[in-house]
Amino acid sequence: MVCRIERKLKRVNQQKRSIIIILVAIVTILISLWPDFHPERYFIKTYSLTVDCLLHGSFYFIINFILNKIFYNTFNSLLLSIAIAIISIIFELTQILIPGRSFTLMDIMSNSLGIFLSLSLFVISKKHKQS
Numbered sequence: 001m002v003c004r005i006e007r008k009l010k011r012v013n014q015q016k017r018s019i020i021i022i023l024v025a026i027v028t029i030l031i032s033l034w035p036d037f038h039p040e041r042y043f044i045k046t047y048s049l050t051v052d053c054l055l056h057g058s059f060y061f062i063i064n065f066i067l068n069k070i071f072y073n074t075f076n077s078l079l080l081s082i083a084i085a086i087i088s089i090i091f092e093l094t095q096i097l098i099p100g101r102s103f104t105l106m107d108i109m110s111n112s113l114g115i116f117l118s119l120s121l122f123v124i125s126k127k128h129k130q131s
Contacts, residue, residue, distance in 0.1 A: 028063065028091065029091075032092075033091070033101075040055060053107075057117075060112075063084065064114065064119060085112055088115070089108055
């Protein structure tokens with residue numbers, strides 16, 4: 001499945017890459033800054049730290065993996081992942097100012113873990129493909 005995704009992403013031209021980046025940015029901004037947005041409430045009736053952490057980590061895992069695939073030949077994967085982590089921290093900090101949202105270190109740790117796991121998988125898949 002990873003190879004199939006990789007082949008499809010290689011066929012994406014620069015214009016499509018730009019559209020993907022814009023869509024990723026819009027979705028991330030909306031999810032991060034929407035007042036009182038708690039998607040875990042759709043899965044369970046009350047707040048769950050476990051579900052919240054899984055959602056944060058999964059979102060940034062996917063975003064980081066996609067952007068590393070798109071920019072593999074353009075940017076250093078580690079630097080790109082660090083930039084994504086910094087942006088996620090900025091979004092978490094801005095939630096202090098939004099009604100119904102809160103800043104927690106657990107969210108930052110979940111985001112960072114998702115980014116780290118994604119980067120690890122990306123690097124391993126690239127090394128495996130080269131050998």
